[in-house]
Amino acid sequence: MNESLRERKKRRTRQHIRDVAMGLFVERGFDQVTIAEVADAADVSVNTVYNYFDAKEDLVLPPDQASPHRLADIVRERAPGQSAARAVLARLREETRRHDRAVGLGDGFARVLAMMRAAPTLTARLSDLGVQMTAELAAVLAEETGAAPGDPLPRLVASQIGWFHTLVYAEIGERVTAGDPPAAIAADVLTLLDAVEDLLGDHVLAYATREETACSE
Structure with a gap:
């Protein structure tokens, strides 16, 4: 099944947020960066970050990639x-x-x-x-x-x-x-x-x- 425009936009937003977060984490350290700072740098709201990632750790180890399965x-x-x-x-x-x-x-x-x-x-x-x-x-x-x-x-x-x-x-x-x-x-x-x-x-x-x-x- 082809990916819809909405699904493609969501995937790109999710990847953008994660890319921005990883850049901040690598530069400053994981514990020194807040979700609010990630949201601000990615130009999205804090709620948007949490819509895509349940926890801060998921930005580094997303369950679909770092999977127990x-x-x-x-x-x-x-x-x-x-x-x-x-x-x-x-x-x-x-x-x-x-x-x-x-x-x-x-x-x-x-x-x-x-x-x-x-x-x-x-x-x-x-x-x-x-x-x-x-x-x-x-x-x-x-x-x-x-x-x-x-x-x-x-x-x-x-x-x-x-x-x-x-x-x-x-x-x-x-x-x-x-x-x-x-x-x-x-x-x-x-x-x-x-x-x-x-x-x-x-x-x-x-x-x-x-x-x-x-x-x-």
């Missing part, structure tokens, strides 16, 4: 013959190769990361986000595998996937902060993911493999 969605969308862990590994490799902003390899991310690390409410939200991602993934794995109540395997496998997902973000964050070029970071992260895959072994890598669909004749 990320890992579960990747696993739900995996191809036939692909396991849960391999689906997440494949997505991380794909995002790393194209220097995707989703993994922090976009331009200017070093300053954004420094701003986020200096704001306790943002670091707390990121920590909670990781916990939520793993918990939701465990629920999906339990449902898809038909695991019995109390079976620890879905939680254990989800924890392993959550671990290497967090590891990639931490590695990229440290390297970006150190000023390393994106191409070098990406190459090393791909090597890191190869090492992770070797470490996990077949038990985790084969868990929750989606059945192949039969070809129609």
Whole structure:
């Protein structure tokens, strides 16, 4: 369905407000900027800001981008013959190769990361986000595998996937902060993911493999 003019205007307004807010946050610090100042700089009302963003933290970590559903969605969308862990590994490799902003390899991310690390409410939200991602993934794995109540395997496998997902973000964050070029970071992260895959072994890598669909004749 084509986007209507009204929807397009709303999307542009939302992006404009967020772009202005991020510029202020990076320049002055997250805690030093008020919603009223964001509204004034974006030439909108405070109510308009809150119409698009429920909380100040959403301007930095919008729920549609910093989503607790990320890992579960990747696993739900995996191809036939692909396991849960391999689906997440494949997505991380794909995002790393194209220097995707989703993994922090976009331009200017070093300053954004420094701003986020200096704001306790943002670091707390990121920590909670990781916990939520793993918990939701465990629920999906339990449902898809038909695991019995109390079976620890879905939680254990989800924890392993959550671990290497967090590891990639931490590695990229440290390297970006150190000023390393994106191409070098990406190459090393791909090597890191190869090492992770070797470490996990077949038990985790084969868990929750989606059945192949039969070809129609």
